[in-house]
Amino acid sequence: MITSHLSLLLTFILVLGANAIQYISTPFPKTNKDGSISIVTQEGKLDTSELDFEELFFEVIHPKEISYTFRIKLAKGFGSSFQKPLENVKLIPTEPYNACGSILNGDKIRGNVAFVVRGDCSFTTKAVNSENVGAAALIITDNDPLNEMMIDMVGDDTQRVVNIPSVYLPWKDGYMIKKTIDKAHSGFALLGPNGEC
Numbered sequence: 797m798i799t800s801h802l803s804l805l806l807t808f809i810l811v812l813g814a815n816a817i818q819y820i821s822t823p824f825p826k827t828n829k830d831g832s833i834s835i836v837t838q839e840g841k842l843d844t845s846e847l848d849f850e851e852l853f854f855e856v857i858h859p860k861e862i863s864y865t866f867r868i869k870l871a872k873g874f875g876s877s878f879q880k881p882l883e884n885v886k887l888i889p890t891e892p893y894n895a896c897g898s899i900l901n902g903d904k905i906r907g908n909v910a911f912v913v914r915g916d917c918s919f920t921t922k923a924v925n926s927e928n929v930g931a932a933a934l935i936i937t938d939n940d941p942l943n944e945m946m947i948d949m950v951g952d953d954t955q956r957v958v959n960i961p962s963v964y965l966p967w968k969d970g971y972m973i974k975k976t977i978d979k980a981h982s983g984f985a986l987l988g989p990n991g992e993c
Contacts (some may be wrong), residue, residue, distance in 0.1 A: 852869070852870060853865050856887070856987060856988065857986050859982065862976045869946045869948070869963060870963055871961075871964065873950045876961050877961060878933070882933060882987055883987070883988065884986065885986075887909045887984060887985040887986070890905065894913055895926055899926065899928075902930065903929075905931050907930060908931065908932060910935070914937065914938050918954075919952070920951045932960065933960050933962070935970075936963070936964055937965040937973075938964070941967050941971070944966060944968070949964045
């Protein structure tokens with residue numbers, strides 16, 4: 797558990813850049829009495845209890861208009877973690893976009909990342925439907941333009957098992973990605989080498 801938290805923190809640090817790496821030199825984890833984890837550095841103790849270790853990043857490399865590194869958050873209580881980076885896979889909006897029923901473009905999504913919008917059914921239903929058509933992972937973007945928070949996606953009470961990683965993407969980023977995909981008529985965005993997702 798500590799090892800996975802440390803690797804996620806290092807991923808977080810690498811995205812921030814070289815200054816963060818210089819500040820957090822030779823870190824080692826320490827579990828506090830309250831269960832939180834602190835990283836101890838040569839400069840002293842960096843308390844990580846306020847850092848959210850389920851936050852990850854993915855990079856879009858095509859279309860160029862949205863070539864950017866986006867912040868995402870891993871679901872809680874359902875889905876798996878990422879076992880390896882997803883490189884050169886497509887991010888494909890599902891049809892229907894809410895993924896609450898049978899996904900009509902499953903043949904295109906197989907082996908790629910399903911891209912769906914929040915709402916109309918549970919997060920678990922969206923994940924199960926995406927997994928059923930062979931998605932390698934799932935990105936759920938918010939449907940509320942006023943929400944700028946990174947929400948916790950939790951499973952429903954159906955006890956269904958989800959075996960693919962499922963992550964949350966804020967509305968602003970999801971809207972921009974979907975709008976650009978639709979405008980380009982490509983039907984997908986390409987995830988790059990930093991895709992953790």
